[in-house]
Amino acid sequence: MTSDIESRTMKRVAWRIIPFVMVLYFIAFLDRVNVGFAAIHMNEDVGLSPSVFGLGAGLFFVGYFLFEVPSNLALNRFGARIWIARVMITWGILSAAMVFVQGSMSFYVLRFLLGVAEAGFFPGIILYLSFWFPARRRASVTALFMAAAPISVAIGSPLSGALLEMDGHLGWNGWQWMFLIEAIPAVILGVVVLFYMTDKPEKAKWLADDERAWLTKTMEEERAAKASAGASHSIWKGLSDPRVLALSAVYFGTSAGLYTLGIWAPQIIHSLGLTTFQTGLLNAIPAIVAVVAMFFWARHSDRTGERSWHVVVACLVAAVGLYLAGFAVGLAAVVAALALVNMGVSASKPPLWSMPTLFLSGSAAATGIATINSIGNLGGFVGPSVIGFILERTGSYRWGLIFVGTLLVGSALITYLLTRGQQRKQARDNAAVSGVQLAK
Numbered sequence: 001m002t003s004d005i006e007s008r009t010m011k012r013v014a015w016r017i018i019p020f021v022m023v024l025y026f027i028a029f030l031d032r033v034n035v036g037f038a039a040i041h042m043n044e045d046v047g048l049s050p051s052v053f054g055l056g057a058g059l060f061f062v063g064y065f066l067f068e069v070p071s072n073l074a075l076n077r078f079g080a081r082i083w084i085a086r087v088m089i090t091w092g093i094l095s096a097a098m099v100f101v102q103g104s105m106s107f108y109v110l111r112f113l114l115g116v117a118e119a120g121f122f123p124g125i126i127l128y129l130s131f132w133f134p135a136r137r138r139a140s141v142t143a144l145f146m147a148a149a150p151i152s153v154a155i156g157s158p159l160s161g162a163l164l165e166m167d168g169h170l171g172w173n174g175w176q177w178m179f180l181i182e183a184i185p186a187v188i189l190g191v192v193v194l195f196y197m198t199d200k201p202e203k204a205k206w207l208a209d210d211e212r213a214w215l216t217k218t219m220e221e222e223r224a225a226k227a228s229a230g231a232s233h234s235i236w237k238g239l240s241d242p243r244v245l246a247l248s249a250v251y252f253g254t255s256a257g258l259y260t261l262g263i264w265a266p267q268i269i270h271s272l273g274l275t276t277f278q279t280g281l282l283n284a285i286p287a288i289v290a291v292v293a294m295f296f297w298a299r300h301s302d303r304t305g306e307r308s309w310h311v312v313v314a315c316l317v318a319a320v321g322l323y324l325a326g327f328a329v330g331l332a333a334v335v336a337a338l339a340l341v342n343m344g345v346s347a348s349k350p351p352l353w354s355m356p357t358l359f360l361s362g363s364a365a366a367t368g369i370a371t372i373n374s375i376g377n378l379g380g381f382v383g384p385s386v387i388g389f390i391l392e393r394t395g396s397y398r399w400g401l402i403f404v405g406t407l408l409v410g411s412a413l414i415t416y417l418l419t420r421g422q423q424r425k426q427a428r429d430n431a432a433v434s435g436v437q438l439a440k
Contacts, residue, residue, distance in 0.1 A: 006218075009211040013132055016206060018144050020196065021125050024088065025148035027185045028121055030156040031095040032060065033262030034182055035111070037160035037280070038098075038175035040270050045173055046103055054388020056107040057263045058381035061255075063115025065381075068374030069367055071120025072127065079199040080128045083120065085190045090117040092186030098179040099172070123373040126353055131200050132215070134222055135354070136302065143298030143350035150294065150346050153262065153287035156182070160266075161280025174276075244368045246418045247356060250311065251376025253411030254352070256383030257318050257345040260404045261286070263384045265338055268397055272331050282335055290342035298350035308419035310351040315412040318344025322405030326398040344408070352415075379407065 035042075035057050043053050075083040094114045101107045125145060133141045160178055167174035198204050201215040265286075270279040301310040321340030328334045356368050387400030 005210060005214045009207065009215050010133070010137065012207060012211065013201075013204075013215065014141070017129075017132060018141065021128070021145050022148040022151075024084070024189060024193070025122070025125065025145060026152045026155075027182075027189060028088075028091070028118060029149045029152040029262075030160075030182055031091060031114075031186060032118065033153070033259065034156065034160050034178060035098070036263040036266045037157070037164060037276070038178060039263075039267055040175075040276055040279070041164060041167065041173065042101065042175040045175070046101055046107070048104060048107060050388040050392040051385075052104045052107070052388075054263075054385040054391075056104065056111050057388075058259075058383075058385040059108055059111045060115035060118075061259075061377045061379075061381040063112040063117075064119045064377050065115075065374045067116050067119035068123065068377075069370040072123050072370035073367065075120055075124040075127065080124060081193060081197040081199055084124060084128075084197060085193040087118060087121045087124070088186050088190030088193060091121075092183050092188075092190060093117075095186060096180050096183035098183075099176040119374070120370070123369040126369050126373075131219065134218060136305075139298045139302045139307070139350045139354040142353050143294050146346070146349050146353075147291050147294055149258070150287040150290040150342060153342075154284040154291065157266070157283040157287070158277065158280040161275075161277040161283075164276040241368060243418065244356065244371050245375075246414055247352065248372045248375035249414050250315075250352060250411045250418075251372050252379035252382075253315065253407040253409075254318070254345055254348050255377050255379035256404045256407045257322065257341060257379075259380035260322075260383040260387060260401070261338065261341060261345070264387055264397070264400075268325075268334065268338075269331075272334065274331075282331070285335055286339035286342040289339045290346035293343040294346040294350065297347035301351040301354070307351040307355050308415050311348050311355075311415045312412045312419075314344045314348035314351075315408045315415070316344070318348065319405040319408035319412070320344075322401045322408065326401040326405070348411075383407070 039048070039053055039057075042048065043050075048056070071083070071087070091114060094110065094117050098110055098114075101110060126142065129138065129141055129145065160182070163178035163181060164174035166172075166177040169177065198206070201207070201212060201219060204212055204215075207215065266279055266283050269282050270276065274282065297310060297314065301307060318341050321337050321342075321344060325334060325337035325341065328337045353369075356372060383404045386403055387397065390400040390403070391397055
């Protein structure tokens with residue numbers, strides 16, 4: 001039964017935090033994947049082959065991987081307000097610098113540096129949400145935050161397609177205008193973060209005194225409960241916990257699927273004979289379907305309290321979609337298959353991100369979440385780069401899409417095995433407790 005103070009407090013917290021972090025992630029994701037639209041003309045303008053483009057697009061995630069854990073530790077030390085502002089301003093500047101791409105080397109360098117700049121944003125927000133929302137509410141809250149990614153595709157695709165039509169204006173190519181215009185909001189919002197974001201509940205002057213006291217006490221009790229249950233707190237535990245490494249492997253497959261869509265879907269659709277603006281409109285359809293699927297799947301996960309099977313089923317749905325996309329013939333079939341991939345990949349993430357904070361807290365949570373995101377996001381390097389490599393040699397997307405689909409089957413299998421292992425461990429612990437009680 002939800003008390004009046006809980007209902008009142010969480011409603012105010014949700015309205016204060018969720019829309020704002022959704023806007024931040026909307027811009028982050030747009031600047032991360034708009035290179036997929038730029039490639040429609042940029043690759044020919046500056047001489048990028050499919051394999052060079054796939055490698056360069058994926059290098060973002062190498063920079064992300066190398067700087068993710070240090071960035072999240074810095075956020076935990078200095079506070080979300082200062083660190084998220086730093087991330088956004090630097091990534092906005094580097095995203096705008098993409099207008100100066102002149103060949104493969106400048107493309108590689110700027111994509112890598114963009115990953116370095118943005119490292120820490122996503123896991124930082126996941127950690128930030130764990131400061132404000134009890135575990136039982138976290139999947140739904142995470143789903144609302146993460147819905148910004150498919151919403152970004154849904155709104156950003158027509159926008160990017162329209163900006164590409166500015167080709168030749170003031171002597172710039174359309175893709176240069178797209179990079180510049182879509183980078184400006186990141187810098188502006190970075191400044192806004194400094195004045196709007198609150199680090200932790202105890203500093204929330206916008207809450208009433210009783211609301212602030214209730215939330216602070218609730219979150220402290222949750223941290224204490226995790227500590228008494230054996231939750232890990234140290235940085236080393238966050239890096240070395242086998243469950244963290246298993247979830248990193250799961251996230252690897254989902255990231256390969258997500259960024260295969262973000263980076264290659266516009267070119268797949270455009271190759272069927274559409275204009276850039278038509279491509280943007282059609283690329284938005286799968287993303288809209290994904291928003292609905294993500295929201296209802298996360299609500300079901302919170303209502304049942306189940307996480308693992310919600311990840312397994314969603315990953316398998318995405319894998320089937322990729323296999324179908326590899327063999328689809330005709331525009332309607334391709335868009336339908338991509339919609340299935342979007343649904344599965346997007347729906348898998350909220351229950352997946354609700355899992356690490358169930359057994360990690362403090363510095364371990366910061367490093368554990370960052371480890372999962374940094375290792376897992378390497379899937380965003382492997383998936384797109386393998387597709388580019390295969391496309392250049394075969395002239396077809398089919399086997400690249402099948403490869404990424406197989407990675408998602410692997411994610412489903414690892415999640416299942418992790419769940420079985422956790423169940424067996426819990427059974428042994430329960431048996432040991434019962435034995436001690438009987439001995440007494």
